[in-house]
Amino acid sequence: MRRLPPLAAVRVFEAAARHLNFTAAAAELGMTQAAVSYQVKALEAHLGIALFRRDGRGIQLTPAGERAAPQVARGFDALDAAFARLRSESESALTVSTTQTFANTWLAWRLGGFQVVNPAMAVRLVASDAITDFARDEVDVAIRAGRGPWPGLERHLLFQVDFTPMCSPDFLARQGGLIMPADIVRLPMISANDPWWPHWLREAGVELDENGDRPGVRLDVQSHEGHAAMAGQGIALLTPFLWQTELAAGRLVRLSDQLSTRGFGYWLVYPEERRMVPKIKRFREWLLAEIARERHDPPRAAPATGQAAG
Known part of the structure; x- marks a missing residue:
């Protein structure tokens, strides 16, 4: 049995990690910046670990976030390819x-x-x-x-x-x-x-x-x-x-x-x-x-x- 976190929150994390900007991630996903921030906090609470650190210049990935981001991106690429193949x-x-x-x-x-x-x-x-x-x-x-x-x-x-x-x-x-x-x-x-x-x-x-x-x-x-x-x-x-x-x-x-x-x-x-x-x-x-x-x-x-x- 897979122990996956909420996929909606994972999708938000992937976009935010790629842009390193909650506002840009919100624009891509059609959400508000506040909703992106909420989903990221919910994912961090679910995992019990911080994925981003906030500073005066914006957001940066934590070491845990840096390890997770490329693997999550590859996972979404694989999903996208699988469904693209079905559509075709x-x-x-x-x-x-x-x-x-x-x-x-x-x-x-x-x-x-x-x-x-x-x-x-x-x-x-x-x-x-x-x-x-x-x-x-x-x-x-x-x-x-x-x-x-x-x-x-x-x-x-x-x-x-x-x-x-x-x-x-x-x-x-x-x-x-x-x-x-x-x-x-x-x-x-x-x-x-x-x-x-x-x-x-x-x-x-x-x-x-x-x-x-x-x-x-x-x-x-x-x-x-x-x-x-x-x-x-x-x-x-x-x-x-x-x-x-x-x-x-x-x-x-x-x-x-x-x-x-x-x-x-x-x-x-x-x-x-x-x-x-x-x-x-x-x-x-x-x-x-x-x-x-x-x-x-x-x-x-x-x-x-x-x-x-x-």
């Missing part, structure tokens, strides 16, 4: 986490197709470059860029991340309709300090001085870089698979046949023990089929007059 088991909703680039250039445009064949399911897309923590985040599956492997996660390679320079047709026309690899370094390069630029140029036979900052627009994700290129702001280093629609529509043109890679890929991942959860299985089958279909039968590209071969 619902077949009526699927939460997908992926990078801003993959969400904006590919997945958000096609996710409705999964919804059509699963009309009873609500699908939530979380676009974030932060790595999903399946133990804490309410996420069913994630699509992430990297090399892997990730311990405890099932993974499926979707496609390799390769890259090549692209720009808008208008930008190309302003340069006389032809841009050779050696020309790129004297033209506006979008995110010119991206470490993948020297890699691609070197493979194209062009050396780029990597010392110091270079002028130009600097953006944080490829989806922004591609849109800046379409707006005629310069040349961006992009992954062709993610921009097939824009290439086919003539909003972007490739400047070279050369593709470079650094060994990264996009992967579908989820906890190993959840591989047979029906909603995850349905999403996995749909996504892998969509990727395979587009790799086999990409949108037909518009003619690209004046492109240079790499």
Whole structure:
């Protein structure tokens, strides 16, 4: 039989220990400062030991409080993860986490197709470059860029991340309709300090001085870089698979046949023990089929007059 103190008081202690401020703990818990103080005193009375000491500057943990606080915090983390997992088991909703680039250039445009064949399911897309923590985040599956492997996660390679320079047709026309690899370094390069630029140029036979900052627009994700290129702001280093629609529509043109890679890929991942959860299985089958279909039968590209071969 467990001899636990009142959980309401323990919850207040955890928040107060984390903030070292009764007022901040009260705001987080939706209580008054007086109620927080009361619960802490009740817990101390129950245990027969002081957990906080009060001084003119506020509150500090006693040695006993310092020993207890991290263990209590881990306990609440475990409870939160357990109930998050139960919430995510619902077949009526699927939460997908992926990078801003993959969400904006590919997945958000096609996710409705999964919804059509699963009309009873609500699908939530979380676009974030932060790595999903399946133990804490309410996420069913994630699509992430990297090399892997990730311990405890099932993974499926979707496609390799390769890259090549692209720009808008208008930008190309302003340069006389032809841009050779050696020309790129004297033209506006979008995110010119991206470490993948020297890699691609070197493979194209062009050396780029990597010392110091270079002028130009600097953006944080490829989806922004591609849109800046379409707006005629310069040349961006992009992954062709993610921009097939824009290439086919003539909003972007490739400047070279050369593709470079650094060994990264996009992967579908989820906890190993959840591989047979029906909603995850349905999403996995749909996504892998969509990727395979587009790799086999990409949108037909518009003619690209004046492109240079790499």
